Amino acid sequence: MRLEEKLENSLVMRNIRSDEDVVKFARFNAEFNNASEGATCELLLREHKGMTQEDFFLVEDTSAGEFLATICLIPWEISFEGIPIHAAMLEMVLSHxxxxxxxxxxRLILCFLAEVDKRGYEVSLITGIPNYYRQYGYTYAFDLGTSEILPAFLLPDSAKSPAGRYGLRNANQVDLGQLAKWHEENNRQKQVHVLRSDDHWRYLFDKAKFDIRIVEDTSTHAAVGYCLVNESADRKTIQIPEAVLPNHEVAQATLNLLRTDVTERIIIGCGKQDVLAQLVGEYGSVASRNTQWLIRTHDVVKFMNRIKPVFEKRLACAGCSCMSAEVIVNLFRYAIRLRIKEGKIESIQNVGFLDSSMGADGGDLCIPHDAFIRLLFGYRNLDELWDAWPDIVVKPEKKHIIEILLPKLCGHLYAPYHYQG
Ligand SMILES: CC(C)(COP(=O)(O)OP(=O)(O)OC[C@H]1O[C@@H](n2cnc3c(N)ncnc32)[C@H](O)[C@@H]1OP(=O)(O)O)[C@@H](O)C(=O)NCCC(=O)NCCS
Known part of the structure; x- marks a missing residue:
């Protein structure tokens, strides 16, 4: 349902509803953020198949017909160990x-969060300005923008020699199906990752103008892999945010083919386990940390119920298929009870407030909400969390089962949509 809510004075909070709004929304973001954000807004508004006008929210001063603030909701699907999770990304957050x-x-963000809940999204996420989104219940959870930086002079002589067997060409429409297949196969090694639909591949290629290069075997012209490339205007920096390449030989040839005489650094943004990141690591690249994704789960218990099969798989893999147990996780404001019967999750329930003060039992794991989100999403394990949250208390006899249920995962979230033209 379309939003239209009168605020104080002549202000109205509403969705986009006309072509004129589309132009104004994009222009507002171009003027008060930058041209690239403006172009991206327009693209999302006009070309993103998964978005409608109801995913764009604004505050307008109706007396002047002027937009004063905007946000939007970009839908994604995240695979959490094989379970598809609907995620809503908060974007285009801007005020005059x-x-x-x-x-x-x-006002807009509170409205967004209510919509996220109403529309049944299981998580919401954002890459954002430092600290700001904590006030809305977001928690820092996955690495974002982590990369390996390789000064070009560290490329070994063997990588500087002619690539020989392999060549690079620009991707075309016909490649999109193969690209999607490679991407999906490669993502299987990442326990948490962003799924990419065929429509989104088309969006990236046709509309957002991503520079997608195909690596070919020159003797057969068979495509063997691909990379996304972003070269800086002065051509000194080559950034590869994503690559799927079959082995070190192809990865080495790809670097060699991309590098020019003016290249000063190569930045690899793929996951740590990707062949290209490993290769530049061997050459002596420096790992660069950027920030972390902010994640918000409106209903933690609902999310845990959604990933029940994951818990059951973990129990089975740890040889606990016959185990029956109860685990109480106390988030201090409320506690969650997991009942396990013969290796299956019988129930996961909110059991309300549980006293953890002196003399009270408090449950098996007492943990602040922020720390629990990091644990639940596999970003950190209990031992790592203790450093920043000394108020985590775990019963020694339950630590093992909690570690089986909530292990550290290999997650990599890459959700591209910005206009590259
Ligand atoms: C960040 C930005 C969106 C905040 O907009 P705003 O309309 O001023 O925000 P609000 O008035 O709703 O502020 C809500 C609360 O956040 C606080 N706040 C505002 N800007 C903040 C900032 N940069 N960091 C931390 N807190 C901030 C306000 O003080 C207010 O606190 P209160 O509820 O205790 O009074 C705005 O400064 C902006 O458009 N910046 C440029 C674009 C940008 O950085 N967008 C975010 C990209 S991720």
Whole structure:
């Protein structure tokens, strides 16, 4: 249902509803953020198959017909160990410089969070300005923008020699099916990753103008892999945010083919386990940390119920198929009870407030909400979390089962949509 809510004075909070709005929304983001954000807005508004006008929210001063703040919702599907999770990304968060600190963006974000819940999204995520989104219940959870930086002079002589067997060409429409297949196969080694639909591949290629290169075997012209490439305007930096290449030989040839005489650094943004990241690691690249994704689960218990099969698989893999047990996780405001019967999750329930003060039992794992989100999504294990959260308390006799249920995972979230043209 379309949103239209009168605020104070002549302000209205509403969705986009006309072509004129589309232009104004994009222009607002271009003017007060930058041209690239404006172009991306327009693209999302006009070309993203999974988005409708109801995914764009704004505050308008109706007396002047002027937009004062915007946000939007970009839908993604995340695979959590094989379970598809619907995720809503908060984006295009912007308020007019003359109207900041008046709670306009807060109104929009609260409205967004209500929509996320109403529409049944299991998580919401954002890559955002430091600290700001914590106030809305977001927790830092997955690495974002982590990369390996290789000064070009560290490429060994063997990599500087002619690539020989392999060549690079620009991808074309016909390649899209194969690209999707490679991407999906490669992602299987990442326990948490963003799924990419055929429509989104078309969006990246046709509309967002991603530079997608195919690596070919020159003798047979068979395509063997691909990479996304982003070369800086001065051509000194080559960034590869994603690559699926079959082995070190092809990875080495790809670097060799991409590198020019003016290349000063190569930045690999793929996951740590990808062949290209491993190769540049061997050449002496430096790991660069950027920030972390912010994740919010509206209903932690619902999310845990959604991933029940994952818990059961973990129990089976740990040889606990016959185990029956109860685990109480106390998030201090409320506690969650997991009942396990013969290796199956019988129930996961919110059991309300559980006293953890002196003399009270408090449950098997007492853990602050933020720390639990990091644990639940496999970003950190209990031992790692203890450093920043000394208020985590675990019963020694339950630590093993908790570690089986909530292990550290290999996750890599890459969700591209920005206009590259
Ligand atoms: C960040 C931005 C969206 C905030 O918009 P805003 O309309 O001023 O936000 P609100 O008035 O709704 O602020 C809500 C709360 O956040 C606080 N806040 C505002 N800007 C903040 C910031 N940069 N960091 C931390 N807190 C901030 C406000 O003080 C307010 O706190 P309160 O509820 O205790 O009064 C705005 O400054 C902006 O458009 N910046 C440029 C674009 C940008 O960085 N967008 C985010 C990209 S991820």
């Amino acid at each position: 410089p003359a109207h900041r600190k008046q709670g306009l963006v807060k």
